[in-house]
Amino acid sequence: MEPFLRIEGVSKFFGQFQAVKDVSLTIAKGEIFSLLGGSGCGKTTLLRMLAGFETPSAGRIFLDGEDLADVPAYARPIHMMFQSYALFPHMTVAKNISYGLKYENMTPAQRKDRLREMLDLVQLTPYADRKPHQISGGQRQRVALARALARQPKLLLLDEPLAALDKKLREHTQFELMSIQARTGVTFIVVTHDQEEAMTLSDRIAVMDKGSVQQIGSPTAIYEYPNSRFVAGFIGSITTFAATVAALNGDQVRLHVADFGAEITARAIENLNVGQEVVLALRPEKLHISHDCTLEGNVIAGQVKDLAYFGKDSLYRIVLPSGALVSAHMVNASRGSGTRADWDDNVFLSFDPASAIVLPA
Amino acid sequence: MIGWFHRRGWSDIIIALPYLWLVVLFLIPFAIVVGISLSTRTVTAPPIGFGGDNPWVSLSSYARLFQDDLYLRAFFTSITNAFVAMILCLAIGYPMALGLTRVSRNWRNILLMLVILPFWTSFLLRVYAWMGLMSKNSWFNEMLRDSWNFLVPVNWAVTFVPMMYSNFAVVLVMVYTYLPFMILPLFASLERLDPVLDEAAFDLGSRPWQVFVDITLPQSIPGIIAGGLLVFIPAAGELVIPSLVGDTRAPMIGRVISDTFSSARDWPMAAAVAVVLLLLMVVPMMVYSHYQAKGGAR
Numbered sequence: 312m313e314p315f316l317r318i319e320g321v322s323k324f325f326g327q328f329q330a331v332k333d334v335s336l337t338i339a340k341g342e343i344f345s346l347l348g349g350s351g352c353g354k355t356t357l358l359r360m361l362a363g364f365e366t367p368s369a370g371r372i373f374l375d376g377e378d379l380a381d382v383p384a385y386a387r388p389i390h391m392m393f394q395s396y397a398l399f400p401h402m403t404v405a406k407n408i409s410y411g412l413k414y415e416n417m418t419p420a421q422r423k424d425r426l427r428e429m430l431d432l433v434q435l436t437p438y439a440d441r442k443p444h445q446i447s448g449g450q451r452q453r454v455a456l457a458r459a460l461a462r463q464p465k466l467l468l469l470d471e472p473l474a475a476l477d478k479k480l481r482e483h484t485q486f487e488l489m490s491i492q493a494r495t496g497v498t499f500i501v502v503t504h505d506q507e508e509a510m511t512l513s514d515r516i517a518v519m520d521k522g523s524v525q526q527i528g529s530p531t532a533i534y535e536y537p538n539s540r541f542v543a544g545f546i547g548s549i550t551t552f553a554a555t556v557a558a559l560n561g562d563q564v565r566l567h568v569a570d571f572g573a574e575i576t577a578r579a580i581e582n583l584n585v586g587q588e589v590v591l592a593l594r595p596e597k598l599h600i601s602h603d604c605t606l607e608g609n610v611i612a613g614q615v616k617d618l619a620y621f622g623k624d625s626l627y628r629i630v631l632p633s634g635a636l637v638s639a640h641m642v643n644a645s646r647g648s649g650t651r652a653d654w655d656d657n658v659f660l661s662f663d664p665a666s667a668i669v670l671p672a
Numbered sequence: 673m674i675g676w677f678h679r680r681g682w683s684d685i686i687i688a689l690p691y692l693w694l695v696v697l698f699l700i701p702f703a704i705v706v707g708i709s710l711s712t713r714t715v716t717a718p719p720i721g722f723g724g725d726n727p728w729v730s731l732s733s734y735a736r737l738f739q740d741d742l743y744l745r746a747f748f749t750s751i752t753n754a755f756v757a758m759i760l761c762l763a764i765g766y767p768m769a770l771g772l773t774r775v776s777r778n779w780r781n782i783l784l785m786l787v788i789l790p791f792w793t794s795f796l797l798r799v800y801a802w803m804g805l806m807s808k809n810s811w812f813n814e815m816l817r818d819s820w821n822f823l824v825p826v827n828w829a830v831t832f833v834p835m836m837y838s839n840f841a842v843v844l845v846m847v848y849t850y851l852p853f854m855i856l857p858l859f860a861s862l863e864r865l866d867p868v869l870d871e872a873a874f875d876l877g878s879r880p881w882q883v884f885v886d887i888t889l890p891q892s893i894p895g896i897i898a899g900g901l902l903v904f905i906p907a908a909g910e911l912v913i914p915s916l917v918g919d920t921r922a923p924m925i926g927r928v929i930s931d932t933f934s935s936a937r938d939w940p941m942a943a944a945v946a947v948v949l950l951l952l953m954v955v956p957m958m959v960y961s962h963y964q965a966k967g968g969a970r
């Protein structure tokens with residue numbers, strides 16, 4: 312079956328600088344898809360090409376089987392929610408929301424119905440006659456969303472939708488966005504630099520760096536099975552160690568890690584050979600700290616160098632005999648467990664072989 | 673040292689200075705003009721007198737102003753010329769100001785320089801340059817004449833293009849002179865507009881000219897009003913341009929005031945015309961400050 316949105320080998324040059332490098336991806340109808348990456352990774356340029364504000368230097372974009380190359384921005388069934396919201400300051404909330412309907416072939420009554428429906432969807436009916444400067448930031452965000460949805464787009468582009476909101480409002484708005492998406496069934500493409508925002512909102516994420524897509528997958532796949540050091544480091548935190556493949560055993564691999572002075576077991580990835588240099592990446596929450604050495608699995612010894620107690624959890628920094636530092640994160644699941652290990656205590660770290668991430672060097 | 677401005681006395685003096693300026697150089701002279709307009713003409717020096725009869729002041733100058741069609745026609749000519757000049761300045765200046773906001777920063781600085789460049793030469797010199805161009809025997813006039821004669825039937829042919837000493841010449845030179853006063857406030861208001869708003873309107877299905885009408889134009893109204901007033905007010909009271917290139921049979925009000933004051937030595941009449949002109953100008957100013965106050969609340 313033809314995918315809903317197909318981006319095919321799209322590149323964009325600004326002079327000598329290549330902002331987007333040969334990006335290909337497909338997005339299904341009704342999906343919330345995130346483009347995640349730091350500033351300058353090309354995610355915004357890709358979004359602007361979808362909206363029609365930039366023309367791809369190479370490659371093609373198909374929406375619902377239609378090539379968008381010759382379709383100008385105003386004729387695309389794609390609408391955008393701008394990062395700054397870009398509300399028209401000289402128009403009321405109602406005028407802003409119904410602006411997209413102005414040149415549509417609709418009767419005044421149909422326009423009015425649609426406006427009422429949209430005001431209702433974002434719960435702004437009492438504010439219809441206010442100007443954008445007379446409402447709060449969260450309300451402005453909802454006006455921008457309603458304005459973009461009013462014309463019933465096939466695809467909605469959201470540029471950093473939560474970036475301008477404070478922390479409390481973000482969480483609330485996040486769930487609201489998801490519920491509005493579920494109710495309207497519109498396909499969402501979200502551009503964000505915030506990994507948490509991408510993880511919670513999206514069905515799938517494309518992690519971008521330096522203009523190209525590094526990995527595409529569900530939030531779980533991206534977090535638990537990153538395919539590169541960049542993706543592993545960008546999503547969540549990791550501690551990395553240089554390692555050498557000592558032995559291969561089915562879906563498990565024995566790694567010699569110089570910093571541990573020992574061999575450990577980890578889940579294997581494809582195309583590994585004995586003697587190959589790889590990277591072992593450990594996530595802080597996958598490590599378990601204990602005072603005794605009777606633990607199962609991979610065990611390494613170390614000393615507590617630093618600890619930060621946050622109440623519900625604690626973060627430890629453990630120094631290994633080689634001098635390397637490992638971060639470990641413990642949930643304080645029972646009272647007193649926060650004082651399990653103290654500064655300068657000698658402790659043992661253990662982790663499950665399945666939780667250790669092996670990455671190509 | 674740091675708090676010297678806030679020390680009692682200093683701050684009051686500094687804040688009072690502009691008001692003092694206004695009182696000494698505007699309010700007091702204006703009060704004198706109003707006073708003169710209420711006097712009657714005499715043969716003394718100065719040629720004004722406040723009669724011993726009752727009433728003590730005289731409104732006869734104002735009465736004459738509304739009876740003598742010389743003054744009414746002069747007001748009409750002035751306001752029409754100023755209005756036409758303002759509309760032409762807007763029509764020429766708006767695309768230029770919009771263009772200035774759309775070019776690269778380097779180009780913008782060069783083009784802004786070019787807009788202001790005419791101020792570096794004497795204003796009179798520039799008016800004389802136009803007089804040279806428009807006069808009967810100039811190369812410019814001959815060029816226009818030849819192209820006219822080439823394009824129209826023989827019996828419409830002319831020996832020169834009559835441009836000088838007409839309202840056309842006055843409006844042309846006023847448009848040329850006051851164009852920067854239109855462009856600069858327009859540019860200032862257009863430059864403040866967020867280009868993302870244009871993109872948002874495009875994105876919502878509007879074609880380029882619809883974006884202009886719906887988004888750019890309504891947001892630049894304060895700039896249009898500011899530029900319009902900066903052109904209209906001095907143009908309505910303009911003395912030099914109509915004196916040099918204008919139609920002497922249909923003088924503008926500035927010329928009438930000047931002639932009434934100096935040649936006719938009718939100070940009360942000249943003062944009365946000046947007071948009415950000022951009142952006419954105050955009305956658009958009040959409209960402007962009303963819009964300013966509304967814009968400030970945004």
